[in-house]
Amino acid sequence: MPTITRTRNVAVFSAAALAIGTLAGCSASDPLATGNEAGDGTAITVASANFPENVILGEIYAQALEASGFDVDRKLNIGAREVYFSQIENCELSVVPEYNQALLAFIAPDVAAAGTAAIDQALSAALPDGVGVLSSSSAEDNNAVVVPEQLAEEYGISSVADFAGISHEWVFGGPPEWKERGDGFLGLTEAYGFEFAEYRVLDYSGPITLSALDKGDIQAALLFSTTPQIATNNLRVLEDPELVMGVNNVIPLYCESALDDEAISVLESISQALTTDGLTDLNAAYSIDKQDADRVARDWLTAEGLL
């Protein structure tokens, strides 16, 4: 595109921005106060948490439902589980992509369950009335402890258990909520008997943790196992032989009155098609290649024959 046109576009854009923006804002309904306003039972509000993979999954749900003729309202990127869970409960949100073990830990922290089937069962039992989960996908997004490849090589670390006797002067980086959890850092140190000089509170598998690893501010960190930078940044995922961190399968959490059988079958077919490697690829397309969420979702759905 010639520069002149672009500059003019920008000027027009900036001038129109305020006016249109005001109109758009005024006419937009409150993003979270809306329910099933269509009233005919076909408007579905798809939500997502505010991290990249979940946004993509939400977009995939939304596009697949649209392709099946449903009216879809997107409320993507809306904050933490504590915020959206209550909105699923009162049906202001219809469905959100979730992770089975993390969700179980949230609604019933004292329930112990191991293995996907047991977790899903415990989850169904623990969910409040009116809220349900569908079948879990085989796609896993687990918590993964990583160490820079070079360091892992130097100290011969391939499992979390190898930290014992090595890591007492190292710094571990991870999200705040993970430090004291039984399936988190605390659980690992108890199960494997290692210690770190410090647990530095960073973000949840985000750029801050990655940058800290890169700069050597921390020697080990918690990341999502589907984080594409694990491969690109030369990080080694350590084994967790005692399965302290458990397994997290993608699972749709939904308000039962908001989805009919047809919508449920659409979501079930997505869960069936999703794989762990597929999740990593989706994340790479979105976070590394900077493609837009709608395109990443469309490409995946097309490739899987779901559109």
Add this chain to the structure above:
Amino acid sequence: MSVFEQVVAWFSDPANWQGPAGVPTRLGEHLAYSVLAMLIASAIALPIGAVLGHLNRGEVFVLGLANTVRALPTFGLLTLLVIATGTGILPPLVALIILAVPPILVNTFEGMRGVNPTVTDAARGIGLTSSQVLLKVRLPSSTPLIMLGVRLATIQVISTATIAAYVGLGGLGRYVFDGLARRQLDVVISGSILVAVLAVTAETALILITRLCTSPGVTRRSARRVPPRSHPRKPQQSATSARITSKGN
């Protein structure tokens, strides 16, 4: 247990007062970020504001710059710096410095410029050089207004230093962000109380310092002893626009 009781319990738990995550450490970190940012911001804004105010030049530059800088969203700036330079002390420090410069710069500029011309004329009349007028007449006369700018910047910087925790650093913001992530409202409240107490304490300390540092000829107390005279009123607009500032975070 009500949230209020939880907060009281949090403050009375000795475990929260020791170690690398204890209140003294976090308070020290918070103070360190704030003091460092204030020192650098003052080193930038005070000389520029003083000289330009003394010369009564660059009004468009000073006020325009201050207004533009004020419009920079601190949170956006912080994320931009993290992407551009990576994590560490630099992103929050730069964001805090940029937050603190406008109030100090504008108040120094307006304070120096607003000194009653009869006073500076008299000083020149008794043979003071321009730099002597700047240092010995204008500076002491405008101390209250300059210190007001410093105070407003300080309260903002201390309150905003909370966001250092967003990029993985320490400080009292750790309690706020960790409490948010762990759903511990009492920790969020306790952290906020500590930030607010620190900010108000700093402001009070600066008020006291200002009183001690201000020349007796400038304070209101001594002014009262002088029989009232019809001073030409300071341009009220500039004096007031200089004394207000913004919440940056």
Add this chain to the structure above:
Amino acid sequence: MLEFDWEWVERNTSMILNLLGEHLLLSYIPTALALIVALPLGILCARLHWVYIPTLAVSTIIFAIPSIALFTLMLPLTGLTRTTAIVPLMLYTVSMLIRNVVDGLHNVDGTVRQAAEALGYRPVHRLLTVELPIALPVVMSGLRVAMVATIGAVAVTSILGLPSLGSLFIDGTQRFFLTPIVVGIILTIAVAVISDLLLIALQRIATPWTKGAAK
């Protein structure tokens, strides 16, 4: 990805405009509400010194509370609605404005007041037609600074997941993607500058007797 990606902007224009609209609402509503609160409160404070001192103390304390903390504290009460953003932003603006309202009223020259009284103005009439108009430039200069500050502070609410231009900062941070952040910053500054110009124009219209009072 440190280069600017124009294609992204072109593809996402409608989303950006939606966020801009949200941002404007979350800036203007609290500022308008704050003005409605601060004017009567300021008038009261200008009259009654024993009200002013505690009000000033409370507003200083509110101002010192980090905004992310106030937003978080609102969350259990009002959930993820605009109210969660509006109430704290309004409180900050009130605490910034109150001093200006009081100062503006205190700046009204005693002789003006006496003249109005001599002309037979009753207190309320005098307040509305003489004192408030004289105080207006000072109130407006406070409003302008508060407005700019609020426009910047709205972005923080995106940490909780409320949509605004701040959402672009979160997206950019999460994906290490510069473009959304730059767009967010430029639009925030644009909103601030245009709002400021609007307030200046408003002030010129409201106080035609002041020349160049708004700088």
